[in-house]
Each structure stands twice: as C-alpha cells, then as structure tokens.
Amino acid sequence: METVSKALDPETLKPPVASVGVLGWMRKNLFNSIFNSLLTLFTFYFLLKVVPPFVQWAFVDSLWFASSEACRAGAGACWSVVTKNIRFILFGFYPYDQQWRPLVSMVILFTLLGFSRNRKFWTKSLGYAWIAGLFSMGLLMKGGIFGLEPVESTKWGGLPLTLLLAVFGLTAAYPLGVLLALGRQSKMPIVRVLSVLYIELIRGVPLISLLFMSSVIFPLFLPEGVNLNKILRAQAAIILFTAAYIAEVVRGGLQGIARGQYEAAGSLGLNYYLTMRLIILPQALKIVIPPSVSILISAFKDTSLVVIIALYDVLKTTQSTLSNPLWMGFSKEAYLFVAVLYFLGCFSMSNFSRKLEKELSAGG
C-alpha cells in the first residue's frame, strides 16, 4: 500500500532557514544555551575591542622601512627595527660579507626538512642527502677550505645557531632517550640503576644550570689542553637534558604494550634486539608521538637559554638590537617578530606530528 503524501516528498520540502548553513551552525554552537550565548557575546565584544586596534597598529599605521626618527614620530608599529637590523638578527656576529654562507646553509636545511616531511621520500638516498647536507652545512659555516674564509664558531649566531642547536639536539636526544628507556626496563641491575640515576639527576635540575655547568664545570674534567668549543658544550647539555625527558615518555609507551606481543615475538625466535626494533618500539613510539613532540617543541624553544653562556641565538640577537639607542623602545615589534619565528618552527613541528599520527593510524 503506497500512500506517499506530496507534502512529505523529500524533494519539495526544504529544512527551515535558521537550522542549516551559517545561521544554523551559529545557533547550534554559539547560542545553544544562556551561558554559551553570554560567552559568545562577551567573546565578540572582547575581539571587537582588541583586533581592530591591533590591526590598526600593526598594519595600517605601521612603518616597515622608515628610519628610526620617522618611526618615533609615527603612531603605528615600527617594523623597521626588524627590517633595518635583519642581518644582525638573523646572523649575529657572522662576518657581514660572508653571510651568504649561513644563508645557504639554512636553505639546504629547509630543503632537506621539506623533503623529509613526506614519508614517501624516506629512502636510503634521502639518508645520504642528509649526511651530505649536514656535512656541507658544517663546511660552509666553518670555512677554511675551498677558498672560504675561516669563521670561528664563537662568531656563529642568530637563526643558524638556533636551528643548529635544535636540529642536532633533537635528533641526537631521541635515540639516546629511547636507549635510556630500554635501559631503565632492563633486567641487568647495573644498566637499570645507571639509567634511573641519569634520568632522575638530569630531570632534577633546570636546563639553565646544565648549560652553566657545561660551560664552567665540564672543562675541569677534560684533560689538559683539550678545549671543547662553547657550541659543542651547549649542544651536549641540550642533548643530555632532552634525552632524559624523552626516556620517561618512551617508558610510558613501552608499558602500554601487551605482554602477548613479547611472547609472540619470543615464540617466533626473535632475540631482544629484533623484538624491540621490529615489534615493540614501532608500536610504543607511535603511541607516544603527542608527548614526544611536546618535549621536542619545548627543547626547540629552550635553545634560547644559551644566552647564559654568552652564545648569540636568535632571541639574544633580537634583544641586542634594542640596546642600540636608535631602536630603544621598540621592543614590542622586535619580540613579536621573534615570537613569529618561534611559532613558525613549533607549528610546523606539531603540524608534522599530526600528519604522522594520521598516516600511522591508517594501518594498524
């Protein structure tokens, strides 16, 4: 029996206007209760008070390339503090006419990173490209051969220094952290005790004190005449520090793996190393991607602490421009700029991690 009423024919009946589209979304998400409605109104009011003046200051009234006198006369943001000092902010004390070298190094680094974003490119040739790239970056920065003027590492600064400390720091800290996590779970008492001691001691002190110690105390332990340069010492401190935190996060992941996985691997005849490498770690590391990336993002920002041992990373170089009487008082603009730089770095890291998570969850 078919009595389909014309009024109910889905093709002619349209939903009410206020329940779909933009209005519908607003009604459902912003105004669905008294409390939410008040919150929405309050938020709109707040944004209205804050955003237009900010846009006015940062973009409409701003001066981008004017002199400092013109800036002081104006009411808007003075981005000249960044644009006029950009070479110092980005490269620190690196010799002015040689600054193409750290620039090229950074271009190489960003290219390699860009390729590494896509897991399809993770082949042996990418590995070789990285080794060749890092090597040539070191050569470019240091100089001394191929007719390049030698530049001492004490003069390295700005963005290349931040990136150098971050990239090497994070890539070395991660495997070290994984080893520590495995060591902490080991059945061999010495390995376990040493791992625990390391993790607890390192986690018990702030990075800044480790940097300080690396600069002052560490050289005391080295034999006569051996002099590690400051950047290496800072690098070591960052690696050792980050590794301890990675270790604990990885340990959490290892605890999440069912015992049956170990048993199945064992019953197939896999030894400890193969079990960890093929079965346990791939699963454990995947689980702890979110907290691991948090730690790595923090470590990236912590590179700014190297000011304590008089290394000029990008934050310090930016800050130094403000001690110039010409540019004193434009700290807002300078720090906003450096914040944008850090944001770009951290956001691309967390973006990559989300992408990685999505790809890995597609399978198992």
Next chain:
Amino acid sequence: MSEQLTRDPSTQSTESPMIEIRDLHKWFDQFHVLQGIDLDVQRQERIVICGPSGSGKSTLIRCINRLEEHQRGHIIVDGIELTNNIKNIEKIRAEVGMVFQHFNLFPHLTIVDNLTLGPIWVRKIPKKEAEDAAMHYLEKVHIAEQARKYPGQLSGGQQQRVAIARSLCMNPKVMLFDEPTSALDPEMIKEVLDVMIDLAKEGMTMIVVTHEMGFAKSVAHRVLFMDYGKVVEGNTPHEFFENPQHERTKLFLSQILH
C-alpha cells in the same frame, strides 16, 4: 567432527621422543604450579591437555618454549635440553611453534608481514621466497585474500587462522596450542578447529590445551587431565571419556560434558 583419524601405533616405539619432560617442577613465588610432571611426546603424536583453570596446563606448555622458566626437572625437545643457555633456547624456539589464546598478531604489520617476519629475520630467508611461502600457508588456512590487510580488520577466527599460519611459516616440528578457541565467538570456533584438523592429518606433532572435547575425541592420540599441577590421568580418547579412572577426572568431565 566425526572423522576418526588413525592413531598410528608405530609412532610409539622406534625414534626418540619429540619432547621429554622429566620430573618438572615450577613455582610462581611460593605457589607450586607444576608438581612433578613426567611426559613423553612422540613424533607425530597429538596430545590434548584439559583441566580446571589454575591446574598448570598452560604453564606446562609455556615451559616447553621457555616463555616460563622451570626451576627443577628436565625438558628435552628434539634432543636439545632446555636450560638457561640462550643458544639452546633459540634452537628450541625455532622448532616449536605456538598459538595463543589471544592470537598476539602484530597490529602494526600487514598479515603477510606478520608471517614473513620470522622467516626473514630469524631464518634469514630472502624476502620474495618468504612471501611466497607466506601466501602458500595463507591459502592453506583459507585466508589468502586478506593478505594485505591489518589484523585489526579481521575477525577473531580469521586472526587465529593467521596466527596458525604465522607459526607454520617457521616450519616447526611441534605446534603448541594454548586454548586456541577460548577467545572466539562460537560460530568461529569451527573454522579454527578445521584448520587444526587439517594440520593433524598432515602428521604435525601437536600439544593442545583446550576445552573442545569433540576435537579431542576425533584427533587426539592421548588426552591428559591435569589438576593442581599434576597429570592426574592420561589415556586414549575412547578410554578417557568412557572409563575415567579417578574421581577428579569424573567430576571434571561431568562439569564440561553436558
């Protein structure tokens, strides 16, 4: 499962046993879980072990491939004694395949990769050869079309069949089954038992811990009843089910055969 497989008496006498267990004792802290087990398993023999939970039956077979360590007694698999010697353990594990109650497939690998992992990394077989062998065993357990999927996408019965194929890829001489169908929905139990029966027909030495008495009746050479860490009784299926000797056996059978 009404097929009666011939129990070949000649497997009893001529060669040395596949597995010899002598006066096996194991403690979990103070708990004496295995109290003096003596057992010989001949080549191509099929043994079903049943008993109440806590009786030590799972622990017993897990001792055979060193997933559990025994404190006293001897276990000898194909002439190799099972001790703390890593080399011996690895040699024995290569010959002993195990199927678990909860499958224990590797969730981050495809079905095919689950199967080729052992052959490639332990037996050092080249990838192509391992994959061909893997597809052969997947066809044998009737699941070849799922080869590129992940374990999470398969049903329980399918996963367990994959687990059986995974063990078979290592060409073991003995297969241990630790309650292979206990975690399965009833409609999937048959497909797994059928695979195990096929395996039996090909002459695999099997030790199966299970409550599936129909399977025991049709396939086993011997059925053992374990309780409180001891083998209380062991006999051919016919004798075991028709004429149980001990009271405890009778009690257990009355509880599970209803």
